Amino acid sequence: xxxxxxxxxxxxxIFIIHISIPTFYYRYMLSNSKCNLKNNExxxxxxxxxxxxxxxxxxxxxxxEEKIKDILRQDxxxxxxxIIVVDSASNDNTVNIAKKLNVKVFQxxxxxxxxxxxxxxxxxxxxxxxxxTDADSSWETxxxxxxxxxxxxxxxxxxxxxxxxxxxxESTYRDLYNVLRLGESxxxxxxxxxxxxxxxRRGLIESFNEEIGADDSSSSHEISLKGExxxxxxxxxxxxxxxxxxxxxxxxxxxxxxIQHFSRAIRDINKVKDKGYKKILIIExxxxxxxxxxxxxxxxxxxxxxFLGNIIxxxxxxxFFISLLSSQxxxxxxxxFLLAISQIKNFFNKEIVxxxxxx
Numbered sequence: 001x002x003x004x005x006x007x008x009x010x011x012x013x014i015f016i017i018h019i020s021i022p023t024f025y026y027r028y029m030l031s032n033s034k035c036n037l038k039n040n041e042x043x044x045x046x047x048x049x050x051x052x053x054x055x056x057x058x059x060x061x062x063x064x065e066e067k068i069k070d071i072l073r074q075d076x077x078x079x080x081x082x083i084i085v086v087d088s089a090s091n092d093n094t095v096n097i098a099k100k101l102n103v104k105v106f107q108x109x110x111x112x113x114x115x116x117x118x119x120x121x122x123x124x125x126x127x128x129x130x131x132x133t134d135a136d137s138s139w140e141t142x143x144x145x146x147x148x149x150x151x152x153x154x155x156x157x158x159x160x161x162x163x164x165x166x167x168x169x170e171s172t173y174r175d176l177y178n179v180l181r182l183g184e185s186x187x188x189x190x191x192x193x194x195x196x197x198x199x200x201r202r203g204l205i206e207s208f209n210e211e212i213g214a215d216d217s218s219s220s221h222e223i224s225l226k227g228e229x230x231x232x233x234x235x236x237x238x239x240x241x242x243x244x245x246x247x248x249x250x251x252x253x254x255x256x257x258x259i260q261h262f263s264r265a266i267r268d269i270n271k272v273k274d275k276g277y278k279k280i281l282i283i284e285x286x287x288x289x290x291x292x293x294x295x296x297x298x299x300x301x302x303x304x305x306x307f308l309g310n311i312i313x314x315x316x317x318x319x320f321f322i323s324l325l326s327s328q329x330x331x332x333x334x335x336x337f338l339l340a341i342s343q344i345k346n347f348f349n350k351e352i353v354x355x356x357x358x359x
Contacts, residue, residue: 156228
């Protein structure tokens with residue numbers, strides 16, 4: 001009985017820590033997320049900067065045409081847009097479709113990962129501003145490029161907030177996620193960027209890290225290390241499709257890449273000059289790499305305690321499963337387990353090159 005009580009106390013204590021830190025962080029970021037990051041300047045119609053838009057592709061024949069047309073519909077001078085498709089050895093009709101739309105197309109002979117493809121394209125851009133966007137994403141407004149260009153007069157880099165079109169779990173996760181990105185941006189910088197829309201001033205990123213999968217987020221960190229702010233803004237909105245099949249594998253792959261990013265970024269903690277960004281980096285590292293294990297440990301200890309006959313432990317397990325009826329709690333728990341699984345899988349395969357899921 002004494003052992004089961006000790007295990008129960010430990011389980012409750014660890015669980016409280018697991019819940020308290022992210023909850024406090026979320027509420028703190030929520031209180032900061034309403035700041036005004038807008039640059040009230042307008043574009044000089046005679047001096048639109050040249051914008052290079054890079055679209056990395058692999059077997060995107062179903063989306064590439066609409067993606068390019070979506071960009072061309074933007075309210076931005078067409079002679080000031082350079083659209084570049086960099087294709088990683090697609091075996092479908094992606095390249096032919098892109099060529100018919102009169103954009104620059106670079107073809108790689110083999111797949112070496114998204115970061116490698118971006119580096120290949122980055123050597124050939126002419127724009128003062130670089131925008132990277134996934135082929136299967138869409139931008140919500142026709143002035144997306146114009147807004148980004150204005151923001152980049154003030155900041156080193158900018159990314160969107162995301163909406164999910166076809167998955168309730170992912171949508172709930174994104175609602176929480178967007179608050180954190182906006183709050184971090186108001187404090188200084190967010191260490192997480194989105195491949196659906198990533199814009200930065202040319203010269204701030206010389207190359208993307210090919211050893212980790214999160215090319216987008218690693219670039220936001222690199223920009224922040226150079227003393228420039230990287231922000232997510234609430235008036236640049238992107239939509240993404242979540243895979244119809246293989247959602248768990250897709251989510252684990254993304255989690256693996258973020259874990260790689262924070263494992264690498266935390267090594268730079270002594271190089272970070274801004275105190276606010278330093279705290280953000282430490283807490284995000286904790287949330288992604290440490291906190292998930294606290295939930296697993298707490299549940300395991302409580303389960304052992306219940307097997308030893310502790311009625312309170314048994315009741316807490318029952319209460320935990322009842323709480324999963326809440327979509328927010330259910331989404332949180334799922335993500336904790338996926339983050340833990342992702343850490344384990346990272347030891348065996350970083351998935352710098354991955355199998356494309358059907359969306």
